[in-house]
Amino acid sequence: MIGLLSANSASMPIDALKVALPIGIGLASAALLTMKMTSNPADKSIPTVPIRAGDTTHDKEFTEDPDEFLSRAVEDHGPVFIVKVLNQTLITISGSMVREIFMNENFSFGDAMDALTGVQSFMMSVLKSHKDPDSRVIHEIVRDNISPNLPLFTPRIVEQLERVIDEQLGYCEGKIVEKPIKIVQDMIAYAMANVFMGPDVAQHRAVIDTFIQVTYDFGVVIGRENRKNPWHAWSNRTKYGLLNPLHKHIQVLTDVAGPAIEERRRQEAEAIEKGLEYDRPQDIMQRLLDNNEKYGFVDLEDLCGHLLILILVSVHTTTDTSNNLMYYLAAYPEYVEPLFQEQQEVLAQITNERTELRQKKLQSGEFASLDEFTDTELDPAHDRDLSAAAVKRMVHMDSFVREIFRNRTPRLDLMHIARKPITLSNGMRIAKGQMVVANMHSLHQSYEFQGEDPTEFRPWRFLGKAKAATKAATDFLPFGMGRHACPGRFLAIQELKTVGALVVSRYSKIEMQDPSHKKRALLSRIGDPCPSGLIFTSRSFAPVASNDKEA
Numbered sequence: 001m002i003g004l005l006s007a008n009s010a011s012m013p014i015d016a017l018k019v020a021l022p023i024g025i026g027l028a029s030a031a032l033l034t035m036k037m038t039s040n041p042a043d044k045s046i047p048t049v050p051i052r053a054g055d056t057t058h059d060k061e062f063t064e065d066p067d068e069f070l071s072r073a074v075e076d077h078g079p080v081f082i083v084k085v086l087n088q089t090l091i092t093i094s095g096s097m098v099r100e101i102f103m104n105e106n107f108s109f110g111d112a113m114d115a116l117t118g119v120q121s122f123m124m125s126v127l128k129s130h131k132d133p134d135s136r137v138i139h140e141i142v143r144d145n146i147s148p149n150l151p152l153f154t155p156r157i158v159e160q161l162e163r164v165i166d167e168q169l170g171y172c173e174g175k176i177v178e179k180p181i182k183i184v185q186d187m188i189a190y191a192m193a194n195v196f197m198g199p200d201v202a203q204h205r206a207v208i209d210t211f212i213q214v215t216y217d218f219g220v221v222i223g224r225e226n227r228k229n230p231w232h233a234w235s236n237r238t239k240y241g242l243l244n245p246l247h248k249h250i251q252v253l254t255d256v257a258g259p260a261i262e263e264r265r266r267q268e269a270e271a272i273e274k275g276l277e278y279d280r281p282q283d284i285m286q287r288l289l290d291n292n293e294k295y296g297f298v299d300l301e302d303l304c305g306h307l308l309i310l311i312l313v314s315v316h317t318t319t320d321t322s323n324n325l326m327y328y329l330a331a332y333p334e335y336v337e338p339l340f341q342e343q344q345e346v347l348a349q350i351t352n353e354r355t356e357l358r359q360k361k362l363q364s365g366e367f368a369s370l371d372e373f374t375d376t377e378l379d380p381a382h383d384r385d386l387s388a389a390a391v392k393r394m395v396h397m398d399s400f401v402r403e404i405f406r407n408r409t410p411r412l413d414l415m416h417i418a419r420k421p422i423t424l425s426n427g428m429r430i431a432k433g434q435m436v437v438a439n440m441h442s443l444h445q446s447y448e449f450q451g452e453d454p455t456e457f458r459p460w461r462f463l464g465k466a467k468a469a470t471k472a473a474t475d476f477l478p479f480g481m482g483r484h485a486c487p488g489r490f491l492a493i494q495e496l497k498t499v500g501a502l503v504v505s506r507y508s509k510i511e512m513q514d515p516s517h518k519k520r521a522l523l524s525r526i527g528d529p530c531p532s533g534l535i536f537t538s539r540s541f542a543p544v545a546s547n548d549k550e551a
């Protein structure tokens, strides 16, 4: 694999050759197609979708109507075909065969991202250990420390999300917010910084700015729009080999984390000296310090380097989708009230259950009075908290979030490179070094996989089905699937549902400043933002009726 990567980075002519080879194959296939070769089951060559007269690639046709383009390609050529888009010759795999990309270790997502963007040299330069791009250390850190501890982290996530939304958006009487992303990025950055590094580190604005800025730096490297430039990966490798903005971010993290860790150690020593139990900070940085032997970090800078990679993979994606969620609430205002009602019902249900439990404990004599529940698990002050358990019960919100992902995920996504020659289950062969892509449209917009109206946004589509938004499977691939499926999806979905719950509980109306951008808003991303702002109206705001106004 190193050979493959270094060949890519070393010279453009090799790149050009690599592209030229599949194009050659593609042209040959296109010619054969006219003779209806694909209808012959004995023929295992991969057909190329013919390029429209006057075009040189499929880009224009694909961009005009990706759904129509891909439906037609599958109809005409079957589940595997070649398209030429985004400067790539992509072997497109459709339908149930998509799982073969994710279940075969010889297809590599990391290699593909690196070939397209040069992201590995960008990220690896901040690490001193685990520099092997196949290292699973970040995956393991998330899997072992974050996902199992979500109930523990949730109160602090909610506290930060609530604080920022109340401070920065607050009470609104039709307030126009030109760039809601500014608020969303602070919400997510504060929440993630508190979980990853603890409140003592997260209280420093420089750390929050790093969490935010890193998402932009990362976005420039991996952004889909930037990938259209054929020199993008090469330019990143050249540029970031010399001056990588991540080094500045590492400096910020180590400068703040160093003294914070010293202070934690001092407090621990003091507690031991006094024979008290040390109240160990509950954050990922502390867990990494406590398990340094297991993870083998070389020094604090190396540990912060790993935290930075964690920030790169988590903050950008979660901020992006949370911002998008606000636009969905604006684009489909009819769902705001049902989502709010569900939240009210869930919290009322939980309050009743907790009240009953308190009653039982009072009756049994375990507790003498209601006051004794203060600061216990059953403290009445926390009955209506947006706990992990409460968010889990919000099944409408879960379905809403899953439907957003289904709708917004790019129609061709998650490119992988073949590290070895691979034969697909239909006998078609992929050569080493060729790039494959998942035809997401064939799954996410298919009647077979999604049921009724697969091209419509129907937010209750998954109600009553065993299809939670965290469930990575062939019919839902925004987080990939298999061994490499995103381990952070449990945190991401928890945060997204919480952002949704906070917004609908505070605002009865969210509108698009310019509704003509609705279609664009639904697919908007950090790197390709919606040009329309949003208008927020608080629940407590009672608009003056028009005849009152006249009076």
Ligand code: HEM
Residues within 6 Å of the ligand: 102, 109, 136, 138, 139, 142, 146, 310, 313, 314, 315, 317, 318, 321, 414, 478, 479, 480, 481, 483, 484, 485, 486, 487, 488, 489, 491, 492
């Ligand atoms: C909306 C939010 C997110 C989306 C859409 C997303 C999506 C993805 C995707 C598509 C992959 C590649 C899967 C594959 O190779 O098959 C991935 C990998 C990964 N994600 Fe996420 N992710 C999100 C949030 C997060 C968060 C919050 C974390 C950490 C807390 C995280 C940590 C990771 C890690 C460590 C990997 C690498 C997994 C591996 O290669 O084994 N992600 N993510």
